[in-house]
Amino acid sequence: MTTVQTTPLPPFQRVFDEHAGAVLHFLTAVVGVSEAEDCFQETMLSALRAYPRLIDASNLRGWLFTIARRKAIDARRALARRPTPVADPDPGAALDPQGESDDALWDRVRDLPAKQREAVVLRFAADRSYEEIAAAMSTTQDSARQSVHQGLKKLRRELR
Amino acid sequence: MTVDTELTTRFLERAEAARLVDVAMATMDSPIGTLLLLATPRGIVRISFESENRDEVLGEIAMRVSPRILEAPRRLDPARRELDRYFTGKLRVFDLPIDWTLIGPFARRVLRRTARIPYGGVASYGDVAYDIGTPRGARAVGNALGSNPIPVVVPCHRVVRTGGAIGGYGGGLPRKRWLLDLESGGMPPATSPVAARSD
Numbered sequence: 001m002t003t004v005q006t007t008p009l010p011p012f013q014r015v016f017d018e019h020a021g022a023v024l025h026f027l028t029a030v031v032g033v034s035e036a037e038d039c040f041q042e043t044m045l046s047a048l049r050a051y052p053r054l055i056d057a058s059n060l061r062g063w064l065f066t067i068a069r070r071k072a073i074d075a076r077r078a079l080a081r082r083p084t085p086v087a088d089p090d091p092g093a094a095l096d097p098q099g100e101s102d103d104a105l106w107d108r109v110r111d112l113p114a115k116q117r118e119a120v121v122l123r124f125a126a127d128r129s130y131e132e133i134a135a136a137m138s139t140t141q142d143s144a145r146q147s148v149h150q151g152l153k154k155l156r157r158e159l160r
Numbered sequence: 161m162t163v164d165t166e167l168t169t170r171f172l173e174r175a176e177a178a179r180l181v182d183v184a185m186a187t188m189d190s191p192i193g194t195l196l197l198l199a200t201p202r203g204i205v206r207i208s209f210e211s212e213n214r215d216e217v218l219g220e221i222a223m224r225v226s227p228r229i230l231e232a233p234r235r236l237d238p239a240r241r242e243l244d245r246y247f248t249g250k251l252r253v254f255d256l257p258i259d260w261t262l263i264g265p266f267a268r269r270v271l272r273r274t275a276r277i278p279y280g281g282v283a284s285y286g287d288v289a290y291d292i293g294t295p296r297g298a299r300a301v302g303n304a305l306g307s308n309p310i311p312v313v314v315p316c317h318r319v320v321r322t323g324g325a326i327g328g329y330g331g332g333l334p335r336k337r338w339l340l341d342l343e344s345g346g347m348p349p350a351t352s353p354v355a356a357r358s359d
Contacts, residue, residue, distance in 0.1 A: 021163050049178075
């Protein structure tokens with residue numbers, strides 16, 4: 001096996017220890033608690049499989065988020081093909097501007113358009129910089145910032 | 161946010177099932193300090209003392225074997241059990257598979273010869289050099305022993321200088337002396353070779 005690695009990759013265990021929490025948080029916010037664990041396992045296994053071939057180890061979290069994002073999209077597609085067993089609860093029912101719980105807020109984040117949702121989640125759930133968000137979403141920093149801004153504006157409008 | 165142990169355990173199980181754990185890692189306490197044990201599916205590939213820089217050790221394994229290194233203590237249970245028994249004087253011959261990947265052809269000859277020195281016995285650097293057919297290669301033999309990636313199990317501590325001096329040791333001379341004392345008495349020496357630490 002030939003690699004052009006100049007600095008050795010850290011043991012995968014360290015990558016897992018340092019970033020697994022943020023990846024799980026991100027997935028929980030985008031696909032919901034019930035799907036998040038599966039997505040998380042798929043993400044980490046894909047990452048482990050590809051890891052020896054990774055050339056640029058400078059942004060491991062961004063790399064993991066790119067994989068997680070793909071897994072989340074796959075999971076949502078699979079979910080959309082499945083019939084929904086119960087109707088969604090009335091979205092207005094939980095709305096209480098004073099006491100909006102975290103869960104209800106994340107429900108609303110989930111309803112944002114895809115780009116805004118990912119950007120908001122990366123920014124606030126995973127505590128990423130705009131540079132990292134741009135890398136994870138393969139876009140520019142300006143566009144990442146704009147997606148976060150638009151997402152927040154929409155959330156604020158809905159929560160008013 | 162941390163990930164709960166159940167999720168971590170399931171990940172390890174799935175990684176093992178998919179044969180994606182190229183290097184299993186575990187640590188163990190011993191009378192000569194904490195040991196870091198690393199094994200591939202072929203066998204033990206590396207044992208390191210706490211005096212070595214762990215990041216460097218793992219970096220070398222990542223580069224030369226695989227970066228798919230995960231904490232998988234169960235895979236090292238047999239090695240830990242044998243080492244525990246060795247350190248208490250109850251085991252004299254290790255029966256563990258060894259992965260020689262990190263050891264070059266010359267060092268391999270040296271270490272295989274070393275592995276035949278019986279428990280409690282010693283050989284000189286010159287003896288080993290002579291036996292592997294390089295009678296004037298005592299210094300090269302010393303270098304090969306000094307870079308033994310699998311100390312204790314591959315008993316490089318049994319090679320000493322002619323005339324009674326104990327020579328060098330990658331893990332430091334106090335550890336070498338402790339191992340030689342253990343083997344000559346068949347009992348763990350009373351004093352520890354590891355300085356008491358305040359942390």
